Amino acid sequence: MVPPTSISLVIPSEIRLVDVVHTAAERVAEIAGFDEDGALNVALAVRETVINAITHGNGRDPDLRVEVEVEADDRRLRATVVDQGAGFRPEDTPDPTASENLLRSSGRGLLLVRAFVDEVRFRRVDGRGMEVTLVKYLTDGPKAAGNGGRPDAEERRTER
Amino acid sequence: MVPPTSISLVIPSEIRLVDVVHTAAERVAEIAGFDEDGALNVALAVRETVINAITHGNGRDPDLRVEVEVEADDRRLRATVVDQGAGFRPEDTPDPTASENLLRSSGRGLLLVRAFVDEVRFRRVDGRGMEVTLVKYLTDGPKAAGNGGRPDAEERRTER
Amino acid sequence: MKASVRNIGHVSVVDLSGKITIGEGDVVLRNTVQGLLDSGRSNILLNLEKVTYMDSAGLGELVACYKRTKEKKGNVKLLNPSGKVYDLLSLTKLEEVFETYKDEKEALVSY
Amino acid sequence: MKASVRNIGHVSVVDLSGKITIGEGDVVLRNTVQGLLDSGRSNILLNLEKVTYMDSAGLGELVACYKRTKEKKGNVKLLNPSGKVYDLLSLTKLEEVFETYKDEKEALVSY
Numbered sequence: 001m002v003p004p005t006s007i008s009l010v011i012p013s014e015i016r017l018v019d020v021v022h023t024a025a026e027r028v029a030e031i032a033g034f035d036e037d038g039a040l041n042v043a044l045a046v047r048e049t050v051i052n053a054i055t056h057g058n059g060r061d062p063d064l065r066v067e068v069e070v071e072a073d074d075r076r077l078r079a080t081v082v083d084q085g086a087g088f089r090p091e092d093t094p095d096p097t098a099s100e101n102l103l104r105s106s107g108r109g110l111l112l113v114r115a116f117v118d119e120v121r122f123r124r125v126d127g128r129g130m131e132v133t134l135v136k137y138l139t140d141g142p143k144a145a146g147n148g149g150r151p152d153a154e155e156r157r158t159e160r
Numbered sequence: 161m162v163p164p165t166s167i168s169l170v171i172p173s174e175i176r177l178v179d180v181v182h183t184a185a186e187r188v189a190e191i192a193g194f195d196e197d198g199a200l201n202v203a204l205a206v207r208e209t210v211i212n213a214i215t216h217g218n219g220r221d222p223d224l225r226v227e228v229e230v231e232a233d234d235r236r237l238r239a240t241v242v243d244q245g246a247g248f249r250p251e252d253t254p255d256p257t258a259s260e261n262l263l264r265s266s267g268r269g270l271l272l273v274r275a276f277v278d279e280v281r282f283r284r285v286d287g288r289g290m291e292v293t294l295v296k297y298l299t300d301g302p303k304a305a306g307n308g309g310r311p312d313a314e315e316r317r318t319e320r
Numbered sequence: 321m322k323a324s325v326r327n328i329g330h331v332s333v334v335d336l337s338g339k340i341t342i343g344e345g346d347v348v349l350r351n352t353v354q355g356l357l358d359s360g361r362s363n364i365l366l367n368l369e370k371v372t373y374m375d376s377a378g379l380g381e382l383v384a385c386y387k388r389t390k391e392k393k394g395n396v397k398l399l400n401p402s403g404k405v406y407d408l409l410s411l412t413k414l415e416e417v418f419e420t421y422k423d424e425k426e427a428l429v430s431y
Numbered sequence: 432m433k434a435s436v437r438n439i440g441h442v443s444v445v446d447l448s449g450k451i452t453i454g455e456g457d458v459v460l461r462n463t464v465q466g467l468l469d470s471g472r473s474n475i476l477l478n479l480e481k482v483t484y485m486d487s488a489g490l491g492e493l494v495a496c497y498k499r500t501k502e503k504k505g506n507v508k509l510l511n512p513s514g515k516v517y518d519l520l521s522l523t524k525l526e527e528v529f530e531t532y533k534d535e536k537e538a539l540v541s542y
């Protein structure tokens with residue numbers, strides 16, 4: 001049994017700091033008990049979310065900050081990324097795997113995020129920015145826990 | 161010219177998270193322009209200071225936090241480590257290189273910190289804990305800047 | 321990331337190693353492919369065997385290289401994507417865009 | 432950190448690689464040396480050639496191993512500390528405690 005742990009990181013909106021967050025998330029995932037590939041998947045999902053927060057959320061303005069929290073217990077890892085931007089509606093973003101989008105040189109970040117973690121939640125925080133929460137279970141994902149993988153299942157089980 | 165950058169990290173008092181901070185500090189040092197060995201030296205100094213904050217400051221109590229800030233500009237890197245402990249008087253710590261202490265299995269951390277950065281400052285912060293500030297210059301240390309390496313020189317030159 | 325070029329007949333094999341990520345590997349990839357196109361070499365085989373992973377910026381740069389090369393009547397093909405890189409190409413359906421080979425000789429004769 | 436033992440006559444050479452740091456390498460070092468002492472082998476040569484760095488916990492464990500081995504009338508000696516590890520030993524004056532060799536054969540005959 002791994003006791004719960006967490007780290008929180010605050011960075012200015014600079015792409016060159018993305019690797020710092022990637023590595024920190026990967027390490028916490030390893031500590032939490034994910035194998036090498038599982039930890040890389042978590043890190044890649046956090047990475048993409050942080051890149052979006054830096055570029056789309058904060059417009060690469062180094063005076064704006066991105067806050068990242070990664071916490072894990074023996075059941076799951078949760079990462080939260082908050083920017084200071086205007087937010088967005090994820091349902092309005094185009095499907096990068098549609099044939100008319102296949103040759104676009106961007107638009108694949110959210111797809112990777114969704115592929116690499118079990119749950120993704122988006123929330124506009126008034127006076128703050130966009131908050132994106134990622135959850136990855138240590139076992140077989142939420143279906144194994146018998147909740148049908150509904151994206152709000154985690155919300156009900158954990159206190160915030 | 162490297163523009164200024166910074167990261168801030170908060171961790172519970174767990175030794176297994178020391179590597180996360182080490183790696184983050186090393187990366188910021190690399191970004192700031194330190195070479196591989198210089199970045200490792202910075203990371204080792206931050207590492208020892210964080211280990212002390214976790215063990216001596218916070219007594220490994222996972223409910224107590226260690227706050228780390230690493231910031232760098234084109235002139236120097238500064239790391240600040242704050243714990244929630246009672247503090248200590250560094251001048252009261254024994255010299256680990258004295259022959260009667262050579263065979264002790266601990267007591268070498270501060271020596272390494274002092275060896276690997278140019279300036280070390282200790283400060284008790286009321287209601288908070290011990291704050292240790294490390295400064296490492298990108299060039300030849302404070303002497304090159306003509307201030308005789310006085311430990312308070314940095315204080316006067318930078319706004320907080 | 322590191323990139324080195326081997327010219328074999330009219331094909332340029334680019335051996336890549338490391339990760340192709342935003343602000344680092346993607347820039348190396350862009351510059352390497354642009355260098356080849358500038359010197360008139362547009363039959364390009366990217367050897368991905370030693371690429372550990374890519375992020376969305378790396379995948380985007382791969383597509384950008386493909387498009388720039390097509391404009392010069394050439395082609396970018398892929399050799400031996402590793403497990404993680406293969407997953408990424410399949411997930412994003414980019415495997416439908418790129419001709420991908422496991423064997424270098426087979427790839428070379430396909431141009 | 433990784434540790435593997437080669438027994439050469441009455442000396443055990445421990446090839447270490449990686450970093451000797453708190454909670455990880457220091458534990459491996461302690462357990463490896465304790466294992467040797469438990470099986471009656473107390474002439475120990477730690478090969479530090481592939482150790483990249485140590486922290487104060489790693490240095491402390493080195494001293495602890497030295498003391499435990501001395502109690503068993505044995506000795507811990509060091510082989511080929513790398514640049515950074517050498518600096519650490521010199522800084523802490525532990526080079527005065529440990530007999531240190533550059534050549535394995537020379538080290539072996541010194542026991």
Ligand SMILES: Nc1ncnc2c1ncn2[C@@H]1O[C@H](COP(=O)(O)OP(=O)(O)O)[C@@H](O)[C@H]1O
Pocket residue numbers: 048052053056057058083085086087088093105106107108109110111130376
């Ligand atoms: N934190 C964010 N703030 C504002 N908009 C965002 C944010 N994250 C994503 N988006 C929007 O979602 C779109 C799709 O994002 P993504 O799939 O990561 O692709 P890309 O970043 O390559 O455009 C972005 O183009 C942007 O419009």
Ligand SMILES: Nc1ncnc2c1ncn2[C@@H]1O[C@H](COP(=O)(O)OP(=O)(O)O)[C@@H](O)[C@H]1O
Pocket residue numbers: 208212213216217218243245246247248253265266267268269270271290487
């Ligand atoms: N953050 C701190 N809070 C309280 N005491 C500290 C702190 N850092 C160092 N000390 C004191 O200074 C002593 C020397 O520290 P150090 O040189 O790092 O050696 P070690 O940690 O191995 O004892 C410690 O034993 C402890 O008493």
